[in-house]
Amino acid sequence: MTLDSRFRRRLPLATGLVLVLVALAAAFGHGRAATVPLWSDQPVAVTPATVTAPNWEGLAQALKPAVVNVSMKRTAQAPPEAADPFFQQFFGRAPQPRTQRGLGSGFVVNADGYVVTNNHVVDGATEIRVKLADGRELAGRVVGRDPRTDLALLKVEAHGLPTIPLGDSSALKVGEPVMAIGNPFGLEQTVTTGIVSATGRVIGEGPYDDFIQTDASINPGNSGGPLINARGQVIGINTAIVSRSGGSVGIGFAIPVNLAKPVVTQLASAGHVTRGWLGVGIQPLTADLAKSFRLTRTDGALVTSVSEGSPAAKAGLKEGDVIVEYDGRPVARAGDLPRTVAETPVGRAVPLEVVRDGKPVTLTATVGRLEETREAKAEPAPGEPALGVSARTLTPAVAQQLGLREQQGVLIVNVNDGSRAEAAGLKAGDVIAEVDHRAVSNVEDLQQALRRHATGAPVLLLVHREDAHVWIAVGA
Structure with missing residues (x-):
């Protein structure tokens, strides 16, 4: 589970397995609208917090029953070359398949047994067990998984389960107090607290990077557990840490719940997620790039490539265009565009406001469907200006x-x-x-x-x- 970079590493928080931390991402609402909401958004009623501290004791007692432990088994197959007779001459008979185990966290969003967790907690599982706070251990079934957002929705056969309401992560403020509940290192129902250290963090895990950073203690095994605000609402799903040792050093990351909501909705209704696709490569604008393109600001997404036959190509987008507005919404950062496009229903015609050669141009693109083999991404910003x-x-x-x-x-x-x-x-x-x-x-x-x-x-x-x-x- 070690991904070292100058002695730092980003780790998936499930223990017991070498699991790849997938690109985290945006959430996208193309699922069928349910007649009854899958989750609640009502704050938990507890004694009001003081000016200096939330009522963590009351919230912990109210919410712990909805947090679960997720364990899984999977079969690790021998590599294909191990069955080759030439290989066996030197190394003996191929090793037999081994059973691997993993452990993570999750939380109940619907009383009929729907559980949200991370995809990397259950990826490749042949058996899933969900242990409830009351001690019951139930078989878990994968309703749907979304590797791009590292989210999964499980179902257990139970009714009347306690749930946690989902909040609004867009309202988060840096410095706001938060609480994490989970299963770090297998220690059940562990509660830790901290603050929101930053929002909108990009950690290089994919085109939809947009993490909440927190200093609440998060460790391997916390994956899939909730990050909760002082109103008792989930505002993030704990997913990754930066660490030299593998344990918490006060830098943890959570998927914003606003990105998770549409994903969970689609997983519940269809078992998979459908995303919009434009077909452009993009990068951020630096001050010098903006000057070169006759722009006064660095807002927008600079087009670096246009895929042949893509919605962008059909709309008339060109390399060097700067997309400053998409479907009536300003593009503040290049990284915002892939998430916004992904949220757009396939087949919808959207207006694009573009700056080309210093002049405004309006185009219309009909959004396509993002296939598994293609990905909209924002290229890293180039370094500070400087020829030799x-x-x-x-x-x-x-x-x-x-x-x-x-x-x-x-x-x-x-x-x-x-x-x-x-x-x-x-x-x-x-x-x-x-x-x-x-x-x-x-x-x-x-x-x-x-x-x-x-x-x-x-x-x-x-x-x-x-x-x-x-x-x-x-x-x-």
């Missing part, structure tokens, strides 16, 4: 030798330490395709484009990097 590179003309032969998909352009061989290019985020292996919106196919083109460039303004580059297109503004 060694480069060569990229030919088809060189591209084939290096395994590059692009067949022409200018290949960056080396980036000088301390140069403007390094400061801007250019890397060896990048392929420059455009300079100031003009295509370059060789080193001579690049040199001419740089000579034409206006002194004192950032140089705007369109770069091919791995399988993505990235706009980079190199400071003057």
